[in-house]
Amino acid sequence: MFITTLPIIFTYIHLFSAIEAVVFLAAIGGLVYVYTPEPQRTWQEKPGKNWYQFLKAAWLGELRLWRAFWPFFLFVNGVLYYADYRIAAVTYTIASWKTVQGMLFLPIIWWTVSVWQCTRHSRYKVYGALARTMTIALYLDLILRIYLSSQHPNTLFDCRLLIMQYGDCL
Helix, strand or coil, X not given: CCCCHHHHXXXXXXXCCHHHHXXXXXXXXXXXXXXXXCCCCCCCCCCCCXXXXXXXXXXXCCCCHHHHHHHHHHHHHHHHHHHHHHHHCCCCCHHHXXXXXXXXXXXXXXXXXXXXXXXXXXXCHHHHHHHHHHHHHHHHHHHHHHHHHHHCHHHHCCCCCCCCCHHHHC
């Protein structure tokens, strides 16, 4: 998250400064920490037998937080990093890039609900707050991506080489 968007914002657009971004994210983290519930110490996890049971248990908040958070966090960041790599190699258009973000929409909703439900099953309260803050940060990154692709497409895409989709770059 923020690997591509924040450097473009800080370098070319100057929408906000790095200090403002740090203060904003720290304020969100502090608010999330205040509203994160305390972990349950007596809870026991019941492992699922297949992927469906794993996904259902995560959705219902019946897994340890790390089992609901880390697999999808690595997956979604890998997909976004790969899409950004393809943009840098000028093999993805704006439409392709938006399609990747659209395909991630429902899995991100699942991940958000799962993390929010499973924060009661973390070792420390701060882990739950960090996981919740990271889900909010993902939404902020996606908002910045949409902003960049619609308002400043030339900062992300090489519009000279996108002949078929040149209208997206205007």
